[in-house]
Amino acid sequence: AQSVTQLGSHVSVSEGALVLLRCNYSSSVPPYLFWYVQYPNQGLQLLLKYTTGATLVKGINGFEAEFKKSETSFHLTKPSAHMSDAAEYFCAVINTGGFKTIFGAGTRLFVKA
């Protein structure tokens, strides 16, 4: 069964610093991978997705993620954090042959002024 592990339930960075949120997946076949963001009292919104092709994926709000098959990782980065990036971020994978999206436990990002 496919699964997703997000390392670190909380990450704190200073405004302007690099953001790195870690995600590892387990899958016996090439997965479809996603990052979603959740702002307070809202539903989740898609940040970016990897399906096939280029392994470096660019998303909204300056975020990007790199699919590394050898490391089974899909870490999310942003070169310079902004206060508005404070939110909870979820890594997710779609299970092979089905329609179920499986989520990691989430990482809450805090941005300090």
Place this chain on the structure above:
Amino acid sequence: NAGVTQTPKFQVLKTGQSMTLQCAQDMNHNSMYWYRQDPGMGLRLIYYSASEGTTDKGEVPNGYNVSRLNKREFSLRLESAAPSQTSVYFCASSPGGAGSSYNSPLHFGNGTRLTVT
């Protein structure tokens, strides 16, 4: 466009009471989903519907039932609420589904905050 609409936004129930959470999408999506979100556990799938007329269990279906009323609407029913069902419930939809690609992202509603006392 409204996207995915969930009602109600908030609900407080007593143990043993029943209620139905409503969800509707206006994007002509094939698949619809119900998740629950609990602190530190991410989102867990309760039930899903890959196409109109079909429903399947997810990770945590016990204590819930669903109805895919038509292509737009997918409701979640708690027959006898328990404190363990206190959670935030999210409905989502996706253009993927039976007979279609399954690598489509989810579109979420804003959630229903349910407290069972």
